[in-house]
Amino acid sequence: xxxxxxxWLVVGLGNPGGxxxxxxxxxxxxxxxxxxxxxxxxxxxxxSRAQVVEGRVGPPGPASRRVVIAxxxxxMNLSGGxxxxxxxxxxxxxxxxxxxxxxxxxxxxxxxxxxxxxxxxHNGLKSITKSLGADYCRVRFGIGRPPxxxxxxxxxxxxxxxxxxxxxxxxxDRAADAVETLIADGLERAQGTxxx
Numbered sequence: 576x577x578x579x580x581x582x583w584l585v586v587g588l589g590n591p592g593g594x595x596x597x598x599x600x601x602x603x604x605x606x607x608x609x610x611x612x613x614x615x616x617x618x619x620x621x622x623s624r625a626q627v628v629e630g631r632v633g634p635p636g637p638a639s640r641r642v643v644i645a646x647x648x649x650x651m652n653l654s655g656g657x658x659x660x661x662x663x664x665x666x667x668x669x670x671x672x673x674x675x676x677x678x679x680x681x682x683x684x685x686x687x688x689x690x691x692x693x694x695x696x697h698n699g700l701k702s703i704t705k706s707l708g709a710d711y712c713r714v715r716f717g718i719g720r721p722p723x724x725x726x727x728x729x730x731x732x733x734x735x736x737x738x739x740x741x742x743x744x745x746x747x748d749r750a751a752d753a754v755e756t757l758i759a760d761g762l763e764r765a766q767g768t769x770x771x
């Protein structure tokens with residue numbers, strides 16, 4: 576059981592650099608950016624090879640939770656190093672680490688929150704699990720499967736389609752709400768509300 580006063584570490588997974596910014600694989604960065612915006616804070620470089628924002632989530636007062644939002648600046652398949660460095664630096668229990676990532680096996684825009692499990696071929700999760708073990712929280716943002724015979728790697732590194740972009744802001748907003756609910760009210764409440 577984790578101590579309620581321990582900080583939380585929310586890691587949006589993605590690839591650094593403008594050419595990746597709109598990619599399906601970068602939806603974790605999009606959610607992290609929105610969470611930082613809600614805190615009224617700007618990302619700063621951290622020695623762990625990540626951009627970080629520190630703030631609080633939940634109602635003002637003793638019930639609010641200390642949160643570090645992070646975007647690893649390594650590439651996706653090397654996310655474990657920065658995440659482990661941040662976890663050690665901020666003394667975050669593994670149960671308070673939340674990875675926000677794209678998920679091929681869920682329909683576009685659907686969310687699933689869970690703790691533990693496999694990486695389902697996701698290189699960012701594979702890297703984090705190798706470093707931390709599997710018992711961290713995941714907020715899985717559905718991107719759906721590629722059409723026809725399109726290569727999976729090509730698909731995740733493509734920008735969202737015009738049709739998808741029409742709903743994207745709303746869906747990223749909903750994912751950020753899910754992260755805040757997970758931290759403030761716990762996994763079961765968040766799953767009950769957002770697991771679509």
